[in-house]
Amino acid sequence: MSFIPGQPVTAVVERVEIKKLFQGGNLILGFSIGGGIDQDPGQNPYSEDKSDKGIYVTRISPGGPADEAGLKMGDKIMQVNGWDMTMVTHDQARKKLTKKNESVVRLLVTRRSLEDAVKQSKGGYAQQ
Amino acid sequence: MDNESTYSGYSYKSSHSRVSRKHRRDRNRSKSRDSSVRGDKSVTIQAPGEPLLDAESTRGDDRDDNWGETTTVVTGTSVDSVSNEDLTRVSKDLDESLPLECRRYLAPALGGALGLLSLLTPLAFLALPPLLWREQLEPCGTPCEGLYISLAFKLLILLMSTWALFLRPPRATLPRFFVFRCLLLALVFLFVASYWLFYGVRVLEPKEADYRGIVGYAASLVDALLFIQYLALVLLEVRQLQPAFGLKVVRTTDGASRFYNVGHLSIQRAAVWLLDQYYTDFPVYNPALLNLPKSILTKKMSAFKVYTLGEENNTNNSTGQSRAMIAAAARRRDNSHNEYYYEEAEVERRVRKRKARLVVAVEEAFTHIKRHQDDESTTSSPKHPREVMDPREAAQAIFAPMARAMQKYLRATRQQSYHSMESIINHLQFCVTHNMTPKAFLERYLGPGPTLQYLDNSRGRQWTLVSEEPVTASLRQGQVFSLKRMDFSLVVTVTALPFLRLGEEFVDPKSHKFVMKLQSETSV
Numbered sequence: 001m002s003f004i005p006g007q008p009v010t011a012v013v014e015r016v017e018i019k020k021l022f023q024g025g026n027l028i029l030g031f032s033i034g035g036g037i038d039q040d041p042g043q044n045p046y047s048e049d050k051s052d053k054g055i056y057v058t059r060i061s062p063g064g065p066a067d068e069a070g071l072k073m074g075d076k077i078m079q080v081n082g083w084d085m086t087m088v089t090h091d092q093a094r095k096k097l098t099k100k101n102e103s104v105v106r107l108l109v110t111r112r113s114l115e116d117a118v119k120q121s122k123g124g125y126a127q128q
Numbered sequence: 129m130d131n132e133s134t135y136s137g138y139s140y141k142s143s144h145s146r147v148s149r150k151h152r153r154d155r156n157r158s159k160s161r162d163s164s165v166r167g168d169k170s171v172t173i174q175a176p177g178e179p180l181l182d183a184e185s186t187r188g189d190d191r192d193d194n195w196g197e198t199t200t201v202v203t204g205t206s207v208d209s210v211s212n213e214d215l216t217r218v219s220k221d222l223d224e225s226l227p228l229e230c231r232r233y234l235a236p237a238l239g240g241a242l243g244l245l246s247l248l249t250p251l252a253f254l255a256l257p258p259l260l261w262r263e264q265l266e267p268c269g270t271p272c273e274g275l276y277i278s279l280a281f282k283l284l285i286l287l288m289s290t291w292a293l294f295l296r297p298p299r300a301t302l303p304r305f306f307v308f309r310c311l312l313l314a315l316v317f318l319f320v321a322s323y324w325l326f327y328g329v330r331v332l333e334p335k336e337a338d339y340r341g342i343v344g345y346a347a348s349l350v351d352a353l354l355f356i357q358y359l360a361l362v363l364l365e366v367r368q369l370q371p372a373f374g375l376k377v378v379r380t381t382d383g384a385s386r387f388y389n390v391g392h393l394s395i396q397r398a399a400v401w402l403l404d405q406y407y408t409d410f411p412v413y414n415p416a417l418l419n420l421p422k423s424i425l426t427k428k429m430s431a432f433k434v435y436t437l438g439e440e441n442n443t444n445n446s447t448g449q450s451r452a453m454i455a456a457a458a459r460r461r462d463n464s465h466n467e468y469y470y471e472e473a474e475v476e477r478r479v480r481k482r483k484a485r486l487v488v489a490v491e492e493a494f495t496h497i498k499r500h501q502d503d504e505s506t507t508s509s510p511k512h513p514r515e516v517m518d519p520r521e522a523a524q525a526i527f528a529p530m531a532r533a534m535q536k537y538l539r540a541t542r543q544q545s546y547h548s549m550e551s552i553i554n555h556l557q558f559c560v561t562h563n564m565t566p567k568a569f570l571e572r573y574l575g576p577g578p579t580l581q582y583l584d585n586s587r588g589r590q591w592t593l594v595s596e597e598p599v600t601a602s603l604r605q606g607q608v609f610s611l612k613r614m615d616f617s618l619v620v621t622v623t624a625l626p627f628l629r630l631g632e633e634f635v636d637p638k639s640h641k642f643v644m645k646l647q648s649e650t651s652v
Contacts, residue, residue: 032651043647058649090648097652 003052009086012118013078013108018069020103029097029105030064031057031071036090046074048112054078055085055093057109075109082106235309239294242313246320246353247287250279253327253346261335268340275343282350289357293364300400303593307394307600308363316356323349368393368401373603374623377402381616382417384410389625395609396599402620403591403611407583411576413616416542482537483574489533490566493526499563523557538573546582547573589613 003009020027035044037053046056057075060067077085080096088096097105257265294309323345331342368391375398378385386409390398500516517525534552538544559569572581583589593599594617595609605624610617 029652032649034647034649040647059651061651090650094650094652 003049003086011078011110012114013110014070014114016066016069016071016107016109018065018071018105018107020105021065027098027100027103028064029066030061031066032059033077033090033093033097034058036093037087038089038091047076052076053087055088055090071107071109072111075111077107077109079108080105233297235306236295236297239290239309239313242316242320243290243294246316247283247290249320249323250283250346250350253323253331253342253349254279257331257336257339257342260332261337264335264337265339266337268343272340272343275340275347279343279347279350282347282354286350286353286357289361293357293360300403302396302400302599304396304598304600306397308360312356312360312363315359316353319349319352319356367391368397372625373605374625375402376621376623377406378619378621379410379413379616380619381413381415386410390603392602394600394602395595395597395607396593398603399591399593399599399609399611399620402618406618407580408578410579412546412579412582414542414546414576415615416545479537479540482533482540486530486533486537486573487566487570489530490570493530494566494569496526496529497522497560519557519561520553522560523553526560527553527556534573543573543576 018029020029033055035041035047035052035054035056039053041047041053042050044050044052044056046058047054055077057066057071057073057077060071060073077093079085080093081102083096085093085096294313327345330336331345336342370391371389372391373389375388375390376385377388386405388402388405390401393401497517531549535544538547555572556569590613592612593609594612595607597607597609599609603622605622607622608619610619612618
């Protein structure tokens with residue numbers, strides 16, 4: 001998931017659709033995010049490239065909407081409802097996820113296992 | 129008029145004649161100022177002719193006490209006697225400022241005589257043998273020449289340093305001897321006397337022939353004198369330079385205070401040094417600023433008066449009554465701080481308003497004149513020839529529009545006694561000459577300046593040093609002494625400066641590194 005500055009980012013993404021749950025007076029999604037361009041990327045335990053300042057999923061509350069939708073811990077969120085998440089501050093990311101007038105968020109997330117799976121299938125293809 | 133010396137303390141105070149006693153006492157007071165001579169020899173002057181209420185309210189019981197004790201001094205009843213009023217006025221004038229008298233030249237004169245003696249002694253040592261027994265002297269060659277030159281040079285240095293250290297008239301007369309100076313003069317005298325003694329016994333009597341030895345003897349005297357000069361320099365000038373004590377000076381009347389650092393000095397020398405600083409650092413003492421607004425105090429005291437009439441003095445006072453009185457007084461006192469606050473706010477507002485008016489008036493006045501350049505004379509129109517004025521006339525011309533605003537402002541800040549119209553015009557002339565802006569002109573009036581600004585230097589100032597220890601003692605931790613003048617005094621407390629233990633810590637310039645510590649996790 002490394003990127004070369006100035007070049008378009010390519011990644012294998014998975015589409016995850018999470019329905020917001022009304023709980024405790026708020027609409028919640030059931031996970032926690034970390035990262036952002038204003039944060040320290042070196043402390044991110046999930047990124048491979050320690051200069052990656054993207055938004056990562058740090059915690060999933062079990063049984064919550066995110067868990068049911070298939071979001072995994074350590075996922076990097078690339079887009080939320082069409083908004084880019086690779087070059088945003090932490091607060092901007094939070095705002096895009098917690099809009100009150102949206103009941104569903106559609107995320108594009110990427111993870112290492114996806115890349116590996118694609119590589120494997122490609123390699124297997126080549127082998128075959 | 130009854131003879132007042134029969135009064136003593138409270139015994140005469142009876143409730144019914146309070147009012148009549150007030151009248152009587154005030155009439156007496158207007159004839160003779162009540163001068164109470166207390167044990168520590170300070171004279172207090174009480175202003176005459178104050179309104180009745182004020183006399184009672186601001187100093188009610190104090191005055192009663194003194195009046196009872198000291199009526200033996202008051203003899204203002206007869207017309208012929210010199211009333212105390214005159215006496216105190218005379219003494220006040222005397223105390224206020226002294227003509228510079230000759231006593232301050234006594235010490236330098238003594239020092240000068242001794243210095244002259246000690247300077248002439250080596251020359252006498254050298255001159256006497258050739259005069260008295262020239263034939264028997266052995267001639268002395270080049271070593272003597274060298275000694276002559278060095279002798280001359282050292283005598284010149286001695287002359288200059290003696291003048292600098294001992295002969296300049298001091299700016300202050302101290303109550304006791306200046307110990308170090310006396311010591312040094314005694315030392316010099318001792319030296320010179322003993323050298324003369326030896327000279328007389330060993331040289332004059334046997335008519336010593338070794339001239340080189342005599343020259344060496346004179347040179348050694350000059351060396352010894354030089355070393356004494358060095359000692360004098362250290363004791364008189366250098367020793368006090370390194371700070372060792374912190375002095376806190378508080379003025380008793382309005383609480384203005386400062387801290388100073390001094391070195392090792394005796395109390396009297398420290399007092400002199402302190403007074404030098406006082407004249408430049410402390411704002412001038414303005415007695416008019418001290419009293420609480422009368423409206424507040426009279427209300428408070430009049431409440432007291434109603435309840436304490438005659439009760440206080442009556443020994444069989446019922447405690448319940450006094451307690452009720454105290455409670456009533458306490459309740460009544462609750463409001464006075466409120467009034468004080470509002471009164472102060474009101475006064476401040478008034479002062480600020482007048483200050484604003486003054487500033488505007490002065491700024492406008494300054495726009496009326498400008499400096500005349502010599503090359504402008506041809507361009508000014510012939511119809512309105514501008515009259516060229518010197519600074520004094522210019523100052524008088526622009527003083528008129530601002531005079532009223534200035535007077536009202538000075539009255540509001542109670543400075544009117546310090547600035548006469550003449551002095552204001554002088555200052556204006558000074559500012560105009562030096563191209564000052566209105567703000568620079570006003571800085572003198574907007575705040576109370578140091579006392580030095582208001583002195584006239586032709587007369588000296590009398591201060592009294594009050595101390596429990598002898599004033600030639602060195603300063604020590606915890607000493608307290610005070611410097612008194614007529615209407616206020618400065619209380620000085622001495623504290624030793626702390627011992628400083630300075631440590632070292634080396635910081636590698638490459639060790640300044642930073643990390644971002646923002647790492648937030650938000651749950652959505």
